Amino acid sequence: MSTLEVCGLDVRFRLGRRPPRYVRAVSDVDLDLRPGRLLALVGESGCGKSVLTEALTGLLPSTAEVRGQAVLGDSNQTTDLLDADERTLREKVRGRLIGLVGQSAGSYLTPTRTVGAQLRETVRHLGAGVDVGELAARVQLPAAALELYPHELSGGTAQRVALAAALAGDPPVLLADEPTAGLDRPLVDHTMDLLAATAHEGRAVLVITHDLRAARRAADDLAVMYASRLLETGPIGEVLADPWHTYTAGLVAALPGEGFTPIPGHPPELSALPDGCPFRPRSPEHAATCTDDPRLVPYGERAVACVGDGAQRSSTRAVAR
Numbered sequence: 364m365s366t367l368e369v370c371g372l373d374v375r376f377r378l379g380r381r382p383p384r385y386v387r388a389v390s391d392v393d394l395d396l397r398p399g400r401l402l403a404l405v406g407e408s409g410c411g412k413s414v415l416t417e418a419l420t421g422l423l424p425s426t427a428e429v430r431g432q433a434v435l436g437d438s439n440q441t442t443d444l445l446d447a448d449e450r451t452l453r454e455k456v457r458g459r460l461i462g463l464v465g466q467s468a469g470s471y472l473t474p475t476r477t478v479g480a481q482l483r484e485t486v487r488h489l490g491a492g493v494d495v496g497e498l499a500a501r502v503q504l505p506a507a508a509l510e511l512y513p514h515e516l517s518g519g520t521a522q523r524v525a526l527a528a529a530l531a532g533d534p535p536v537l538l539a540d541e542p543t544a545g546l547d548r549p550l551v552d553h554t555m556d557l558l559a560a561t562a563h564e565g566r567a568v569l570v571i572t573h574d575l576r577a578a579r580r581a582a583d584d585l586a587v588m589y590a591s592r593l594l595e596t597g598p599i600g601e602v603l604a605d606p607w608h609t610y611t612a613g614l615v616a617a618l619p620g621e622g623f624t625p626i627p628g629h630p631p632e633l634s635a636l637p638d639g640c641p642f643r644p645r646s647p648e649h650a651a652t653c654t655d656d657p658r659l660v661p662y663g664e665r666a667v668a669c670v671g672d673g674a675q676r677s678s679t680r681a682v683a684r
């Protein structure tokens with residue numbers, strides 16, 4: 364069973380040479396993806412979620428500077444994804460060790476060929492032994508859909524095609540970047556349930572989403588990102604029932620049914636990030652207790668940044684419950 368352990372991941376984009384200017388898209392991220400679990404990564408637009416997954420799959424442009432480790436493997440063999448060359452990523456990692464599900468299946472399907480033909484080609488390319496009919500059945504894609512062209516697919520069916528393609532090489536890790544964007548609620552639920560099922564078959568699954576309600580439905584774990592940093596991680600039920608970070612509490616309070624109260628203010632520019640806690644300048648409530656150290660500190664299964672003793676007290680409460 365493969366695990367993906369990300370440690371100290373930093374990504375910054377060089378914007379100019381004189382003077383050198385940078386956008387810090389990912390700062391000091393530690394994250395574990397574990398087999399059999401679905402981790403939802405949430406956070407406001409532009410906080411670095413997609414860049415994080417692009418770093419793991421070597422899909423960043425040449426202006427990106429990447430540091431840290433991302434070790435994928437089991438007790439027999441490991442690969443550091445950040446050290447791997449393009450050939451290794453192309454021939455061994457993408458599709459085989461890591462499956463990718465994008466926002467819109469339409470953006471990578473060829474418009475002039477049927478879904479079935481394209482899935483067969485994917486299976487052949489990966490040298491996978493799986494039958495396309497079987498693959499379709501696993502993601503509840505009706506056999507008739509294999510005869511359709513991409514423009515004939517509904518949003519939900521297109522996402523099932525994307526999932527089938529991502530699973531063709533039977534990768535132990537699946538990364539899905541906003542797989543439910545633009546879908547209506549029943550299709551969001553259905554897509555999330557399918558992703559949860561693929562996790563519970565033994566895969567490590569990461570789903571990027573803006574939809575905390577969808578995350579709550581399907582995820583086992585939650586990671587909350589803000590302005591390039593993770594501010595809180597842990598089992599999703601515990602984190603949402605008792606958020607330790609003020610930002611996480613703000614996301615929960617913004618949910619319909621939980622108050623529908625947006626978080627006031629805006630995230631900072633990633634080209635001008637403060638050295639300490641990036642949320643402190645936005646929230647007087649958080650600033651009152653913030654330690655200004657934005658590194659995640661683990662407390663059992665959970666971890667939180669810049670909350671200090673508050674988390675420890677909460678942790679004791681959580682253990683006592």
Ligand SMILES: Nc1ncnc2c1ncn2[C@@H]1O[C@H](COP(=O)(O)OP(=O)(O)OP(=O)(O)O)[C@@H](O)[C@H]1O
Nearest residue numbers: 376386388407408409410411412413414415424633
């Ligand atoms: N090639 C690039 N050059 C410079 N900056 C970039 C580049 N790609 C991404 N960024 C910046 O990195 C930051 C993080 O972008 P990213 O796409 O990861 O955000 P996100 O959290 O996935 O947002 P969304 O939820 O809207 O998809 C943004 O400020 C974005 O403008």
